[in-house]
Amino acid sequence: MAGAHNQIHDMDQNEQQIFKDLIRPDDSYDENGVYWADMPLAQRIKFVGNYDAKEAGRELASVGRMFRANPLSPLSYYFRNTVIPGAGLGLEGYVLFSIGNVKPLFQALGAFPDCWKTHEVCDSTWIAAIEYLEICGIIVGQILVGIMGDWLGRRWGLIQDAMIMLIGLVMLTASWGTTMNGWVICYVWSLFIYGIGVGGEYPMTATSGMENAVGSGKISTKYDRLHRGRKVTSAFLMQGWGQFFNQAILIILLVGFHHGSGNAPYSTKVVQWTYRVSFAIPAAGTLWLVWYRAFRMKSASKQLKAAKKTSKVTGYDTESLRLTLTYFGPRLIATAGAWFANDVFFYGNKLFQSEFMNVINPGTTSIMPNWLYNLANVGVSMCGYYLASFLIDNKLYGRKKMQLVGFLMDFVLFVVPAFNFEYYTSPAHIKEFQAMYFLSSFFNQFGPNAVSFLVAAEVYPTPIRATAHGFSAAVGKLGALLAAVLYNYISTPVKFYVVPWFGLAGMLMTWLFLPDTTGLDLKEQERRWRFIRAGREHDYHGVAVHPKHLSLWERFRGVGKHYDAELDYSQQIEELRAGWEASEAAKGAEDVGGEGEGEGHENGVLWSRAVAAYFERTSKVQAAGGKEEEEEDGNGSSLESSPRRSLS
Secondary structure, three states: OOOHHHHHOOOOHHHHHHHHHHHOOOOOEOOOOOEHHHOOHHHHHHHHHHHHHHHHHHHHHHHHHHHHHOOOHHHHHHHHHHHOOOHHHHHHHHHHHHHHHHHHHHHOOOOOHHHHOOOOOOOHHHHHHHHHHHHHHHHHHHHHHHHHHHHHOHHHHHHHHHHHHHHHHHHHHHOOOOOHHHHHHHHHHHHHHHHHHHHHHHHHHHHHHHHHHHOOOOOOOHHHHHHHHHHHHHHHOHHHHHHHHHHHHHHHHHHHHOOOOOOOOOOHHHHHHHHHHHHHHHHHHHHHHHHHHHHHOOOOOHHHHHHHHHHOOOOOOHHHHHHHHHHHHHHHHHHHHHHHHHHHHHHHHHHHHHHHHHHHOOOOOOOHHHHHHHHHHHHHHHHHHHHHHHHOOOOOOHHHHHHHHHHHHHHHHHHHHHOOHHHHOOHHHHHHHHHHHHHHHHHHHHHHHHHHHHHHHHOOOHHHHHHHHHHHHHHHHHHHHHHHHHOOOOOHHHHHHHOHHHHHHHHHHHHHHOOOOOOOOHHHHHHHHHHHHOOOHHHOOOHHHOHHHOOHHHHHOOHHHHOOHHHHHHHHHHHHHHHHHHHHHHHHOOOOOOHHHHHHHHOOOOOOHHHHHHHHHHHHHHHHHHHHHHHHOOOOHHHHHOOOOOOO
16 A cells, blocks of 8 residues: 555556546635645635635526426426425424514403413413423434434424424314313424424424535535535524514404404404414325325435445444544533523513514504514515525535524624613614524524534534434523423513523634534544544544634644645545445445446446446455565555555
């Protein structure tokens, strides 16, 4: 192997170009083979700007061709690649945020105020349990389904999530009791069951969406490198559309059932029809989702199966869990801790709305103004969702900066009114208060809410990805639970004093412990993981340990000291050689049955004539050189001690 590096320079021009395309693609390396993160700042800005402009032009041209062929084809493409992958989260956003919307309807004049507001005929503990048990169900689903998704596969997790959500929705739609309190109890437990399905959607949607973009082979695709984050966050933003449609449908239903008026008082019949129909609509969508995932997503577990096959593991990979905690444990502080801080903010945003509504409409009995302002807020949030999706793969901004800026802006937007509460909640300055309310929604989505969903899966290896994402999401929901409990015991001005500091905590955890995976080829992270699994972490020299893609804590610990671009280039060629040799051996096996071709496809490499010829020629040279080395040094220790060993 010692002579392998010299043989690379013996390639002809055609061979050099082929290996450059395979190992150093032009979206990440310049014409001299320099990685984008190794370039000086000015050169990096120029490289990234030029390539992003070129890619944007290519995508716009593609959309133009689709439109000319069929004006509806761009919408069809968006539906297939964004709406369907994010359908589960869209339904989740619709139902969970509906709970907060229908509760004021239950409390409204003429509805059920003696149960839901004054608690004369219902137990106040069960009314409060609506928020608590909903969040507890989500936490159970996030942890349980995250583990099951790594154990039994992504497809199984996706199907059972949809089935549990369907059962929960049927229960919510039909919930009732012999007494009003019995109705509340049935309603609460229906939410808990639905929450389990919702919780599983987080790790399953993130991991399956990411892995479908990456594929299961050893060679990555340009789409993965340039648009992986956009694919995942585009599915995640369906949560925002779910919120939007829920609020819009509730308004339409209430006006329709209430004889064209949205003003109180509301009859119990109107309230019952409004809330039950609003839950029946997503139940129909969830039934379709069960069918789609069962019959149209049969390859959702492909990459996980490939990873387990490589590691020779069946069932749950406990060794990967141990190694993940050993090598990536501090990353959990960033993904779980920052998600916790973000969910406190996410709930804290509701404080703005209640306060300025009290000033704008003092003593109002109608729920319509609140619903309309909430609809406007969701619209502002959607702008944040889409801008996050647009910029999350930009190498000059990307994940880490987006999360840091989002936390910073939320901190500022909460701390300013905290220390001037009476000023901003006065009628004369309520518009400024409203502006901060909308901006906090925008930067929450264009920041930690979108980024935390993505990186909680992205920064971990495939065999344990769903578990890590589920754990991070569950810790995040503990932040929501903290907010739900804490806000019941402190006054509104005190809430504004408490909430901002979670923004600073989120910034600190992100800055210290979150690696920036923007522009990182996820296949490189999987390569590094194979070295870790083999107990040879220090033999990996690729871009996954480039300082740009490591956290500050990892750089401090010296994880990036083994990065060596030229050594890694040689190493990758030898890994491709090993794959080619395995493919050739499979073709020659007596029981191949077409399996050799399948193995080559799994590795994601098309063995062109030039590549095959190069490997044949240099393999013969190496074989001859190896015999000479064995004659000179019979112990063969040079292979074991060489730092340029490949990992086949």
